[in-house]
Amino acid sequence: MSAREEASSRRTPVSRRVRTVMPFVLLAAMGVTLSGLPLFSGGQASAFNVYDALQLWSAYGLVTLGVGLTMIAGEFDFGVLGVFAFCPMVAVKVGEYDTLLGFVAALAVAAVIGFLQGAIVAKLRLHSMPVTLGFYIALLGATIAIGHSQSVSFSNLDLGSALDDMKLQILSWRSIIAVVVFALVFVVVRYTHLGRDIRAIGGDRRASRMVGVEVDRVLILVFITSAVCSALGGTLQAYSFATALSDPGQTPLKFAVTAAILGGVSLVGGIGGVVGIAVGALTLSLLQELFSILAAPTYLSSLITGGLLVLATIVAAPDLSARWKSLRTPRASRAEAA
Numbered sequence: 001m002s003a004r005e006e007a008s009s010r011r012t013p014v015s016r017r018v019r020t021v022m023p024f025v026l027l028a029a030m031g032v033t034l035s036g037l038p039l040f041s042g043g044q045a046s047a048f049n050v051y052d053a054l055q056l057w058s059a060y061g062l063v064t065l066g067v068g069l070t071m072i073a074g075e076f077d078f079g080v081l082g083v084f085a086f087c088p089m090v091a092v093k094v095g096e097y098d099t100l101l102g103f104v105a106a107l108a109v110a111a112v113i114g115f116l117q118g119a120i121v122a123k124l125r126l127h128s129m130p131v132t133l134g135f136y137i138a139l140l141g142a143t144i145a146i147g148h149s150q151s152v153s154f155s156n157l158d159l160g161s162a163l164d165d166m167k168l169q170i171l172s173w174r175s176i177i178a179v180v181v182f183a184l185v186f187v188v189v190r191y192t193h194l195g196r197d198i199r200a201i202g203g204d205r206r207a208s209r210m211v212g213v214e215v216d217r218v219l220i221l222v223f224i225t226s227a228v229c230s231a232l233g234g235t236l237q238a239y240s241f242a243t244a245l246s247d248p249g250q251t252p253l254k255f256a257v258t259a260a261i262l263g264g265v266s267l268v269g270g271i272g273g274v275v276g277i278a279v280g281a282l283t284l285s286l287l288q289e290l291f292s293i294l295a296a297p298t299y300l301s302s303l304i305t306g307g308l309l310v311l312a313t314i315v316a317a318p319d320l321s322a323r324w325k326s327l328r329t330p331r332a333s334r335a336e337a338a
Contacts, residue, residue: 018315019264019271023279026262026312030286037293045293047169053282053289054170055240058178060255061281062233065182066226067253068260068277069189073222074202074269075128079117080230081253082139083110085245087231088238089143092154095239099156106235107228113139114227118220128223140247147246154242163240174236181229186274198222202269258309259284267313 034045063080070077087106095102117135121128146152154160163173189195197218200208209215234252238244263280265272284305291301 019266020273020276022312022315023263023276023283026308027279027283027286030283030290034286034290037290045290049289049293050170050286051166051172051175052292053285054175055164055172056288057282057285058172058174059233059237060252061259061278061285062178062181062229063252064256064259064263064281065185065274065277066229067256068263068265068272068274068280069185069198069222070128070226071260071265071267072202072269072272073198073219074205075121075219075222077117077132077223077226078129078253079113079132079135079139079223080226080256081248081250082136082143083113083227083230084234084252085143085248086113086139086146088234088244089146089152089246091235092152092238092244093146096155099159099239103235103239106231110227110231111224114224115220117227118223121223122216122219144246147244149246151246152244154239154244156239157242160240160242163236174240177236178233181232182274182278185225185229189274194218194221199270202271204270255281255284258305261309262312 034049037045063084066080067077087110090109091102091106093102094105113135117128117132120126120131166172167176189198197208197213200211200213201215201218205215230252234248259281260272260277261267261280262283263272263278264276265280287305287308288301290296291304
């Protein structure tokens with residue numbers, strides 16, 4: 001092993017520890033900030049604010065889970081944004097006749113979309129970004145066509161009220177369902193070989209094939225999971241709001257990518273976990289609620305969120321300490337020579 005490889009192997013555990021701890025540090029900092037609001041502003045956080053943050057988490061957090069899993073596998077799923085728009089439209093349209101049928105149809109369509117994306121990426125050995133971007137554009141066009149370029153109302157208002165009904169002051173059925181989904185995915189990833197295989201193909205796909213990992217099958221399952229999670233989050237939100245949007249904008253995807261990175265997921269693949277993804281999404285949801293409490297302008301929200309993302313990326317960089325030392329070493333050498 002070369003000196004460079006040895007240095008890299010020594011640095012990797014440090015980076016992993018930073019990524020593991022970082023989501024919880026950020027969540028704790030957010031909790032302290034919300035608790036200390038009365039000290040530096042006229043606002044004050046309450047149980048309702050936590051409830052409101054969890055409502056956002058129940059929708060965008062599930063999108064984050066899907067995106068995060070594909071990132072751990074070394075891929076990226078732009079298609080979640082199209083699924084987040086298209087499947088709720090299916091759920092609302094079909095759900096006018098049978099709510100349960102609409103819900104099942106939305107998830108079934110999402111599973112088919114995820115399967116097609118995963119199969120194309122895995123079987124044809126293509127990069128996921130252009131493939132899933134194409135699916136996103138096509139799905140957005142289909143959503144606009146079905147909705148006739150307008151938001152579509154859902155007549156079952158009682159369902160939305162039931163989904164949003166407050167439980168234990170901070171929860172709702174929407175957030176409870178999201179918690180259950182995160183828990184199920186965590187159990188599967190943690191206690192079955194699937195989680196190990198996802199990280200393996202994200203770290204080194206060629207080596208994974210050589211040791212017998214069924215890379216194609218794992219990738220297809222990851223993309224199916226990503227699509228179904230996104231469809232679930234979007235459908236629950238559509239039923240809750242009694243409206244399916246023709247174009248939800250870029251916000252769900254921006255939230256998902258930011259939250260996944262804050263949750264310790266690496267852009268290069270092979271690193272991250274379900275708990276970190278959940279915590280990252282919760283931290284960002286609370287941050288958005290903080291901006292709402294303070295009535296912060298949109299530009300300030302974007303500046304702070306973007307700055308936090310850049311800072312988290314720098315802190316979790318695998319060779320940050322080595323690069324810092326390499327910058328300082330020449331200066332120290334010149335000082336000694338002088």
